[in-house]
Amino acid sequence: MKSADPPSALLPEALPVPVPASAGAAPRRRRKEARASEFAAAALALFAEKGFSGTRLDDVAARAGASKGTLYLYFDSKEALFQAVIEDGMGAALATAEARLAEHHGSAADLLRQLLFGWWENIGQTPLAAISKLVIAESRNFPEVARFYQQNVIERGRRLLRSALQRGIASGEFRCVDLEGAIDLIVAPLLMLAVSRFSFSLCAPQTSPESYLEMHLDLLLNGLRRADDVSPVAAPGDDPCR
Amino acid sequence: MKSADPPSALLPEALPVPVPASAGAAPRRRRKEARASEFAAAALALFAEKGFSGTRLDDVAARAGASKGTLYLYFDSKEALFQAVIEDGMGAALATAEARLAEHHGSAADLLRQLLFGWWENIGQTPLAAISKLVIAESRNFPEVARFYQQNVIERGRRLLRSALQRGIASGEFRCVDLEGAIDLIVAPLLMLAVSRFSFSLCAPQTSPESYLEMHLDLLLNGLRRADDVSPVAAPGDDPCR
DNA sequence: TATAGTACTGACCAGTCGGTCATTATTATT
DNA sequence: AATAATAATGACCGACTGGTCAGTACTATA
Numbered sequence: 334m335k336s337a338d339p340p341s342a343l344l345p346e347a348l349p350v351p352v353p354a355s356a357g358a359a360p361r362r363r364r365k366e367a368r369a370s371e372f373a374a375a376a377l378a379l380f381a382e383k384g385f386s387g388t389r390l391d392d393v394a395a396r397a398g399a400s401k402g403t404l405y406l407y408f409d410s411k412e413a414l415f416q417a418v419i420e421d422g423m424g425a426a427l428a429t430a431e432a433r434l435a436e437h438h439g440s441a442a443d444l445l446r447q448l449l450f451g452w453w454e455n456i457g458q459t460p461l462a463a464i465s466k467l468v469i470a471e472s473r474n475f476p477e478v479a480r481f482y483q484q485n486v487i488e489r490g491r492r493l494l495r496s497a498l499q500r501g502i503a504s505g506e507f508r509c510v511d512l513e514g515a516i517d518l519i520v521a522p523l524l525m526l527a528v529s530r531f532s533f534s535l536c537a538p539q540t541s542p543e544s545y546l547e548m549h550l551d552l553l554l555n556g557l558r559r560a561d562d563v564s565p566v567a568a569p570g571d572d573p574c575r
Numbered sequence: 576m577k578s579a580d581p582p583s584a585l586l587p588e589a590l591p592v593p594v595p596a597s598a599g600a601a602p603r604r605r606r607k608e609a610r611a612s613e614f615a616a617a618a619l620a621l622f623a624e625k626g627f628s629g630t631r632l633d634d635v636a637a638r639a640g641a642s643k644g645t646l647y648l649y650f651d652s653k654e655a656l657f658q659a660v661i662e663d664g665m666g667a668a669l670a671t672a673e674a675r676l677a678e679h680h681g682s683a684a685d686l687l688r689q690l691l692f693g694w695w696e697n698i699g700q701t702p703l704a705a706i707s708k709l710v711i712a713e714s715r716n717f718p719e720v721a722r723f724y725q726q727n728v729i730e731r732g733r734r735l736l737r738s739a740l741q742r743g744i745a746s747g748e749f750r751c752v753d754l755e756g757a758i759d760l761i762v763a764p765l766l767m768l769a770v771s772r773f774s775f776s777l778c779a780p781q782t783s784p785e786s787y788l789e790m791h792l793d794l795l796l797n798g799l800r801r802a803d804d805v806s807p808v809a810a811p812g813d814d815p816c817r
Numbered sequence: 818t819a820t821a822g823t824a825c826t827g828a829c830c831a832g833t834c835g836g837t838c839a840t841t842a843t844t845a846t847t
Numbered sequence: 848a849a850t851a852a853t854a855a856t857g858a859c860c861g862a863c864t865g866g867t868c869a870g871t872a873c874t875a876t877a
Contacts, residue, residue: 389835405837406854406855411835411836469770510793518790518791522764532711532714552752555798557797633864641826643827644827826870830865833862833863836862837859837860839856844851847849
């Protein structure tokens with residue numbers, strides 16, 4: 334519900350604000366909303382780098398240009414901050430993906446491509462990607478957060494892919510495979526790509542993320558293709574062996 | 576170098592040990608070697624459950640039936656314990672996989688199947704799978720450990736898959752794909768499977784691990800198949816849609 | 818039995834960090 | 848200007864834990 338306004342768009346409501354033109358120091362009068370998002374963004378960056386337990390709230394506050402006491406005006410606990418990071422970050426991204434799905438009318442293969450590269454654009458490439466690593470690393474310690482993530486991110490994401498696959502199977506474009514299993518196998522490389530960005534050169538794809546995604550799609554569409562369909566999926570002439 | 580002897584095999588060297596038959600209490604005279612492995616095993620279990628920072632060395636020691644002071648007789652620091660966990664656990668598993676590769680002579684598809692299910696048997700299914708999650712979560716905080724893992728686990732594992740793919744391409748069984756990218760895409764679902772076992776029902780495959788692997792192989796072999804090869808890979812008659 | 822050696826212990830220390838709160842700074846109102 | 852309301856602070860507390868070490872329990876040898 335708190336779809337982060339662009340940080341530069343200040344005070345959309347009419348307010349008799351005198352705003353001293355000294356735009357140097359942080360303005361004292363800023364809406365709670367914006368402040369909370371700033372904390373969330375700072376927390377995301379540090380969580381991504383240091384992990385959850387490794388991140389000091391003092392540092393989060395400092396990065397957000399405030400003190401720890403202020404942080405506690407907006408969040409009840411470190412865990413609440415964690416949850417806000419997820420809530421704040423993923424909502425908008427998922428909504429746009431859902432919109433994209435709703436208005437798409439091309440082939441299922443193209444839809445899959447759109448979803449994968451859309452994910453890269455709006456999540457994988459952004460700091461949001463760190464959330465995956467975070468949840469993987471900490472879900473055991475925070476069952477509440479894990480449940481929230483499960484219901485509001487994972488389930489929503491899976492629904493998107495399920496629709497795409499169902500369309501492809503219904504249209505005869507894809508062969509008939511187990512939906513949930515296929516979703517797992519589509520998602521896994523994405524998650525690894527996200528995770529690799531926040532690990533010390535581990536499991537990192539050897540090529541660019543874009544080629545990695547391209548190849549994932551290539552293998553995937555070939556793998557999903559009906560056995561009697563002989564039309565090549567990949568563009569001809571891109572033989573990496575020669 | 577410390578390939579954990581079976582814990583029951585006591586004192587392979589000749590020793591005039593009187594061994595009081597009171598086998599109830601823990602024997603005071605145990606070799607350092609065994610003790611270190613016990614600590615490593617205990618640490619692995621707790622690291623997997625609580626994460627690295629979340630694990631107290633007191634608990635590790637207690638689980639190994641010793642006190643924290645004793646633990647520090649065997650390891651210089653918590654980080655050293657972490658590294659020992661990796662060293663201790665992955666060495667043997669990788670060695671057997673390499674042996675399996677060396678003596679395999681069937682089709683490349685079969686070799687891939689062997690490697691994937693062998694991984695599941697010897698790593699994915701065992702507590703060792705937790706190491707993946709650990710390294711993902713903590714590599715940033717421990718560059719030394721990360722480098723070690725990179726060189727002694729990842730690179731070794733990738734070599735295995737590279738060989739298998741090269742054989743398949745050379746024999747014409749697989750189409751010509753980018754090797755490193757393909758490796759990434761083979762590994763990702765395995766890592767996710769491992770990780771999911773230690774996360775709170777997150778990204779967990781909806782089916783059994785075995786069917787998950789089976790489907791991974793299915794998609795993969797279809798995806799790798801040469802475009803002009805029309806022989807079906809999957810056994811006919813297993814249509815999940817009907 | 819005396820002596821030496823070693824595996825082991827657990828109380829302790831020092832530093833860290835999540836969380837609190839009395840106090841201050843800034844703005845709005847009368 | 849006086850007052851009230853709110854945003855923000857940072858010193859402080861208490862709990863926790865990685866790491867230490869003087870001392871104990873046990874074993875082996877003389």
